[in-house]
Amino acid sequence: MRRVLVIIAAVLVVAALVVFALQPKPVAVEMLTTAPADIQTSVVASGRVLPPARVDIGATITGRVATVRVREGARVAADDILIELEHSELAAAVAQARAAVTRAQARVTSVKTLALPTAQAAQQQAAANLDVAEREAKRARDLVAKGFISQSRADDAERQLDVARSQLASTRAQTGAQGANGAEAQQAQSQLAEAEAALALAQAKLAQTLIRAPATGVVLERVIEPGDIAQPSRRMMTLALDGPVRLIVQVDEKNLPLIKPGAVATAAADAFPNERFEAVVNYISPGIDATRGTVELRLDVPQPPALLKSDMTVAIDVPGPVLKQTVMLPADAVRQLQTDAPWVLVARDGVAVRVPVKSGLQTQGRVAITDGLNAGERVIMARDIEAGTRVRAKE
Known part of the structure; x- marks a missing residue:
């Protein structure tokens, strides 16, 4: 009888070894351990410098151009003569x-x-x-x-x-x-x-033969030369008038909860990324661009740097509210994020488990998880892993 028991035990051990050997090895994956923290939200977007006023200059009578007194880039004062027509x-x-x-x-x-x-x-x-x-x-x-x-x-x-x-x-x-x-x-x-x-x-x-600047500004474009025929319907040059400097930015409509009028943003021109300056949100469009899903913002620049030019591309960073003790995950870690039932894969006892979650604000490629995860859980980052797969943390 003892011999039979020994044989049975040996068979079970061998069977267990065989089963263990036949099981797939755990897949090494990158994991992120959740840790709630206070998160400073912000919205980063790209925009451009909006000229205070862009004015097309033209003649009110028909005549031959005698003299053009300014070129592109020239600064002009109010009532300066820009163009003179023949007037004999x-x-x-x-x-x-x-x-x-x-x-x-x-x-x-x-x-x-x-x-x-x-x-x-x-x-x-x-x-x-x-x-x-x-x-x-x-x-x-x-x-x-x-x-x-x-x-x-x-x-x-x-x-x-x-x-x-x-x-x-x-x-x-x-x-x-x-x-x-x-x-x-x-x-x-x-x-x-x-x-x-x-x-x-x-x-x-x-007097209409002397075409003058309506206000102080800069000549952006000159499209007429002496000898040309000026007509009331013809644009001869374009001025950017001096005035408050503003930025115009398109931001994702999903970021609307993070932006409030009066928020002080940090901005920098793409041409001078190290020259940062402040800009204040003074207008949030009440409408949405349905084709792009964006909202227009306008920001005042109280102290514009001298390097700013009209239509320059700028990057802005608008700070939002602080999210208290919130779990943030990279957006790529959340499956079906744009649906009503997002979920993540969590490693539990060495196995990938599908866990439904509720998502909140999204900012800078990260998503706030408001429900479904606890502190210390290990979220699987790889998107090619299926639920039920044996996994281990990548070293």
């Missing part, structure tokens, strides 16, 4: 209009200093003549009554009186016409106003 014809029109104003002014002066006094003198003479005619007519009537003269003589005196009255009325009308509110004076003033308006119009057209 318009200058002649201004001279002609100015001569018309001089004639109109002379007409107004003539009415005031010559025509009016002449009319007033004629009125005074007519009044004196009327006075004489009235006395003569009265005397003639008295003499006829006494029989000293004939009636025909009295009738002649009455006709002279009527003529004198008519002459006085005519001179009064003439004086009124030459007065400040009279027709002649008003016509002269109207002609002067018309001539002055024509002069202003001619001067305005002449």
Whole structure:
């Protein structure tokens, strides 16, 4: 009986050795041990320097370009002359209009200093003549009554009186016409106003031959040369006007919970990565770019470095909230992350076990795990390992 038991024990040992030998060897994999910690979140994105205002410069009239006074990169002040058009014809029109104003002014002066006094003198003479005619007519009537003269003589005196009255009325009308509110004076003033308006119009057209900078800025592009024909619909140069420096950035919509207005970000131009500066989030677009799944941010730069140029590419790092005692995993370690049922592989007793988890915020390629994992668990990083596989930590 003892011999049988020994044989059975030997058989079991051999069978166990065979089974052990036939089992696959554990696969060496990279593992990450979970350890909750306070995590400072941040959003890193790329954007560009937004010019405060980009202005296309053009002409308001058609003309040949005589001079272009600035080149690309030149700084200009407000009202500086940028382009000059040929203006000989318009200058002649201004001279002609100015001569018309001089004639109109002379007409107004003539009415005031010559025509009016002449009319007033004629009125005074007519009044004196009327006075004489009235006395003569009265005397003639008295003499006829006494029989000293004939009636025909009295009738002649009455006709002279009527003529004198008519002459006085005519001179009064003439004086009124030459007065400040009279027709002649008003016509002269109207002609002067018309001539002055024509002069202003001619001067305005002449001024349009000098194309000036609307404000202080930098010439970005010049697309016209002397001899070219300027037209109202043609762009001749582009200016970037001075003003507050802003950055425009597109960030993934998933990062919206991490960004708040007023957040102070760190930025650097790609051309000068070591020259860092602060930028403040002042605008978060209320809309989402559906084609790219991004949100537009705009940031003010309170103290822009001199090296910043319009449309430069910049990288920004916007700090977010601190996640207290949170487990963070690389996004690659979480399977089916974009679905409603993400999961990870955890090494338990040397075997890969599928563990459902709940994910939270994602930032910089890392995912916050809010449920499903405990501290000290070993998460398998390799994505080619299936659940149930025997695993061991890679040395």
